[in-house]
Amino acid sequence: MERHISNLKQLGAKEYRFSISWARLCPTGKCADAKDHEKRGIDHYHSFLDLLHAAGIEPFVTLFHWDLPQALQDEYNGWESAKIVDDFADYVRLVFREYGDRVKNWITLNEAELGFWADPIYLTGDYPESILKRYNDSILQRFTDEQKQQNKGSADFFGLNTYTTQLVTDGDKDGKNKGVDWTGHTCPQWPQAGSEWLFSVPWGFRRLLKYIDNRYDSTAVPIFVTENGISSTGNGTDSKPELNDQWRIDHFTSYIGQMRRAIEEDGANVQVYTAWSLMDNFEWSDGYRDRFGLIWTDFSSENRTTLFKQSARFYSDLIQVFL
Known part of the structure; x- marks a missing residue:
């Protein structure tokens, strides 16, 4: 932990986003009873938060970053069951009881996929019309009027994880489905990252910020960019690390530049930008590749x-400009 905090301080970072592991605090997924708590996990985050606080x-x-305790998946299929609500609340x-005195900024779920989640919270209290048309009551439980009122306006900021852009066409040739089905396309001229799904499309980032501002009113609910970055695959080895990553510097320069245009020219109220990620890490099904x-x-x-890449030194200099 100390090394990571030291790296953050060398970067000049003033904020750090990380996720708490539910299973690390309560391996059974049941947190209501103290006997099911894992003290080592609880103490770990106390120590980490203390170090962050000392470093300024x-x-x-983030409360949930896709690591559901296996016991809850085995018991009732996890998020497919309404039983998850009480266990998640516990x-x-x-x-909150353990760490609420040192954490002001909370993110409920990692990468909630935009309209499907955002409309109920920031706009209408209900799902978008296209979702309601696509899924019947047996698949998508409808909100009650009371729940719609509880949903609407229940967030203090708009957390955005974004990496890439696609061009989208109506999946129905006669164009009658009105957004219920679609096909995504990429352009051969777009620089491709190591991840096969990730293309660097800076202008798409600006358009997305402008869309969020127009649809959800970022004046009332500011935008926090909680993830943005680009990956490499097969560039460098542990014995010969790739530290000169100018292509990543180019990506951040273009994306942050387009974010600034969205702020200054389009009026988007973006207050936080967080690069993904501080260090190379385990990337789900792609592992350490x-x-x-x-x-x-x-x-x-x-x-x-750990070794600083050129992009880390660039980002450090950039941070100082905006402080």
Whole structure:
């Protein structure tokens, strides 16, 4: 932990987003009873938050980042069951009770996919019309009028994870489905990242910020960019790390430049920008192959040695400009 905080301080970072692992605090997924708490996990986050506070770094904490305790999946299929609501609420109460005095910025779920989640919270209280048309009551439980009122306006900021852009056409040739089905396209001229799904499309970022501002009113609910970055695959090895990543610097320069245009020319109220990620890490099904980090991680070394890439030094200089 100390090394990571030291790296953040060297970067000059004033905020850091990370996620708390539900299973690390309550391995069974049940947090209502203290006997099911894992003290080592709870203490770990206390220590980490204390270090962040001492370094003057503001934490942004995500409550759920796709790591559902296996016991709840086995018991009732996890998020497919309404039973998850009470167990998640008990987990959140534990987190707030333990860490609420040091964390002001909370993110409920990682990467909630925009309209499907955003319309109920920031606009109407209900799902978008296209979703209601696509899914029947047996698949998508409808909100009650009371729930719609509870949904609407229940967030203080608009958390945005964004990486790439696609051109979209109506999936129905006669164009009658009105957005219920669609086909995504990419352009051969767009620079492709190591991740096969990720293309660097800076102008798409600006358009997205402008769309969010227009649809959800970022004046009332500011936009926090909680993830944005680009990956490499197969560039460098642990014995010969790729530290000169000018292509990543180009990506951040273009994306942050388009964000600034969205702010200054389009009026989007963007207040936070967080690069993904501080260091190379485990990227889900892609494992350690795809490297998003500003800092190189040597996965073959016992203590996971880290080295600053050129993009880290660029980002550090950039941070100072905006402080």
